[in-house]
Amino acid sequence: MTCLSHVGSTTKVLAFGAHPDDLEVGAGGLLARLAQQGAHVIAAVVSVPSMLAERVKEASAGAGILGVKLAILNYEKKCRVEDIPMHAIVAQMDTLVNDIRPDLVITHSANDLHWDHGLVNRATVSAVRRWPCNLLAYVSSYEMNAQVSSRSMGQCFADVTTTIDRKVDAIAAHQSQLRNIDLESTRDLARAMGRLAGVEYAEAYEVLRLRF
Ligand SMILES: [Zn+2]
Numbered sequence: 001m002t003c004l005s006h007v008g009s010t011t012k013v014l015a016f017g018a019h020p021d022d023l024e025v026g027a028g029g030l031l032a033r034l035a036q037q038g039a040h041v042i043a044a045v046v047s048v049p050s051m052l053a054e055r056v057k058e059a060s061a062g063a064g065i066l067g068v069k070l071a072i073l074n075y076e077k078k079c080r081v082e083d084i085p086m087h088a089i090v091a092q093m094d095t096l097v098n099d100i101r102p103d104l105v106i107t108h109s110a111n112d113l114h115w116d117h118g119l120v121n122r123a124t125v126s127a128v129r130r131w132p133c134n135l136l137a138y139v140s141s142y143e144m145n146a147q148v149s150s151r152s153m154g155q156c157f158a159d160v161t162t163t164i165d166r167k168v169d170a171i172a173a174h175q176s177q178l179r180n181i182d183l184e185s186t187r188d189l190a191r192a193m194g195r196l197a198g199v200e201y202a203e204a205y206e207v208l209r210l211r212f
Helices: 022-036 052-066 086-100 115-127 164-172 175-180 183-197
Strands: 012-017 040-045 069-072 104-108 134-138 156-159 202-209
Touching: 012 022, 012 086, 012 115, 022 040, 022 052, 022 104, 022 156, 022 164, 022 202, 040 052, 040 086, 052 069, 052 164, 052 175, 086 115, 104 115, 115 134, 156 183, 164 183, 183 202
Parallel strands: 012 040, 012 104, 040 069, 104 134
Antiparallel strands: 134 202, 156 202
């Protein structure tokens, strides 16, 4: 088990996104930074809800830009997370956790209003029930979740100053989704989080479990 302040070639990170672009939008800066620091980072996408071939290609390009390894859990046909039985998703995640034995797992926030994102949070929490890793949660779109008055911003910040450009480029790789994504607001949000954290650009995370 490596401490997050000593990330290196022995550090293993497993990140879950419900759909192909969620990790880039919510955690792309941190994933790219951890990869840059030498960590073995796996970006696991649970489902591809539309345009299967195109979105798999975009996810592959996004992962390549972040410098992480892509794993698509349900790639045979297009579907949403809610179409897959919860026990099947947890079993797939169990297998990944057992194989990778991650030091850090990153997943969707339970407070995310997107139903599929909330399901991935529940499945992840269940899959790491016996594995002693650090666990962080992200909100993949603050605009989409703006009306959640009870949601806090998160308890920790990741400095993504060195990887903000890579994050924006990785989001831009999802060409089919760009009509729904404002790349400038991604940068603006990271700058605002950076101001709060005392760095230039940051991402905010909820701490679900932290060992140091
Ligand atoms: Zn999503």
